[in-house]
Amino acid sequence: MGSASPSAMVRLERVSKSFGSLPVLRDIDVEVKTGEVVVLIGASGSGKTTLLRCINCLEHIDRGRIYVDGVPMGVHDESGSFRPDPERLLNHKRAQIGMVFQRFNLFAHMTALQNVTLAPMMVKKLTRGQAERLGTELLGKVGLADKLHAYPSKLSGGQQQRVAIARALAMNPKLMLFDEPTSSLDPELVGEVLETMKRLADEGMTMIVVTHVMGFAREVADRICFLHEGSILEEGPPKQIFTAPRQERTRAFLSKVL
Amino acid sequence: MSYSFRFNVVTDNLGFLLAGARATILVTIAALLIGMVIGLVVGMARLSKRPYVAGPATAYIEVFRNTPALVQLIWVYYCLPILTGLNMNALISCTIALAVNGSAYLAEIFRGGIQSIDRGQVEAARTLGMSHLQTMRKVVLPQAFRRMIPPFVNESVALLKFSSLVSVLGVADLTYQAQVLSTTTFRPIEIFTFIAIVYFGLCTLLSYSARRLERRLAVSD
Numbered sequence: 001m002g003s004a005s006p007s008a009m010v011r012l013e014r015v016s017k018s019f020g021s022l023p024v025l026r027d028i029d030v031e032v033k034t035g036e037v038v039v040l041i042g043a044s045g046s047g048k049t050t051l052l053r054c055i056n057c058l059e060h061i062d063r064g065r066i067y068v069d070g071v072p073m074g075v076h077d078e079s080g081s082f083r084p085d086p087e088r089l090l091n092h093k094r095a096q097i098g099m100v101f102q103r104f105n106l107f108a109h110m111t112a113l114q115n116v117t118l119a120p121m122m123v124k125k126l127t128r129g130q131a132e133r134l135g136t137e138l139l140g141k142v143g144l145a146d147k148l149h150a151y152p153s154k155l156s157g158g159q160q161q162r163v164a165i166a167r168a169l170a171m172n173p174k175l176m177l178f179d180e181p182t183s184s185l186d187p188e189l190v191g192e193v194l195e196t197m198k199r200l201a202d203e204g205m206t207m208i209v210v211t212h213v214m215g216f217a218r219e220v221a222d223r224i225c226f227l228h229e230g231s232i233l234e235e236g237p238p239k240q241i242f243t244a245p246r247q248e249r250t251r252a253f254l255s256k257v258l
Numbered sequence: 259m260s261y262s263f264r265f266n267v268v269t270d271n272l273g274f275l276l277a278g279a280r281a282t283i284l285v286t287i288a289a290l291l292i293g294m295v296i297g298l299v300v301g302m303a304r305l306s307k308r309p310y311v312a313g314p315a316t317a318y319i320e321v322f323r324n325t326p327a328l329v330q331l332i333w334v335y336y337c338l339p340i341l342t343g344l345n346m347n348a349l350i351s352c353t354i355a356l357a358v359n360g361s362a363y364l365a366e367i368f369r370g371g372i373q374s375i376d377r378g379q380v381e382a383a384r385t386l387g388m389s390h391l392q393t394m395r396k397v398v399l400p401q402a403f404r405r406m407i408p409p410f411v412n413e414s415v416a417l418l419k420f421s422s423l424v425s426v427l428g429v430a431d432l433t434y435q436a437q438v439l440s441t442t443t444f445r446p447i448e449i450f451t452f453i454a455i456v457y458f459g460l461c462t463l464l465s466y467s468a469r470r471l472e473r474r475l476a477v478s479d
Binding site (some may be wrong): 056058087088091092094095096097098099101103105106107108109110111118119122151152153164167168171219 | 311376378379381382383384385386387388389394395396400401404477478479
């Protein structure tokens, strides 16, 4: 078992990953406390998205260890040595981590409500009635009470992304991962999604967010990590990162995006 | 043109010919159903990352797509019983041969349909904790199925037409009945014109119902 401090929801220990001969993550060490909102920033190709995808094993890490709530991801302890997780165990671990994608990835053949109720019924074995009550409540919470039976193709990007957030929340996750949740939205729709995320943060959800919206990072993040070429070059509270970055590269990046 | 058509040869023997049509339809449906099951399994096997699963599936598809259907039919009917000792009547041999032939094409249709589904759909399902099988069943296949309807109809029509080959082995399908009737009545022009119309009608009906199904499933577009 990991020796993560009791309040650490996520802990990465010397995590490395390469795509072929291209290193994308180099010896990443980072901890996210329960209830904390951490925003990952950095140029494209710096490894932000890969880092996020490694946490729920959408990508496999080459070295190091990732713990979520004290449980190692992708591997389990078998009499002293780590073995790869069998599918069932991995599914169980993934079910506790919500993920929101840049391109929403709503199930195109299902209504908003069906999108939200599918996993609770399949994975948590809720009855249809229970799942629909939960789904209705969550879609109401993200402001889509009137869109329960709309198909994704009939929803705006912002509405689709809010359905995706409700879908992730329906599994009652301990941790939410956001992979550039507003990057494929029209500018006027960004606000409604960020507002939903902000509310989630206010409720105490542990969140790791990859975003290019610096305003959101400044307002909502407890901590910002700046990634450069697969390493966390600098981290700190938003105020410090935005007003007094210590690293030259952080300064150069921020001068370009702010 | 001095030929005088006498279509009463058709109307007088309508029952005889329609019995053949029934056999044609039954063989085609049976071959399609069996072919779909085999095709789904082979198609998914071909998508496997494991070479010892994907390899044989690819070989299966290539063998049955690159040999003539008539040769397959005769092979299953004459050679398979000798090799295996199984005794099958012509109807069963033919259905199996058509099913196997169709399954090779259907496997490619399934594979194409599954591959056309955006990877993000799978990732979304897996991050919610759904298993590979649940993801296939609830997310990928229902969407892939819709995209597969047009090529699936093409294959069904092809199989329906291929089924006329079973007459060579003495299965009393529409073509066989027409041949029998022609040799006794000496009216092949009327008879073969008629069965061409029947084949045409059946194929058109198939395409038409598929288009309706497609429209009905299009509610989420």
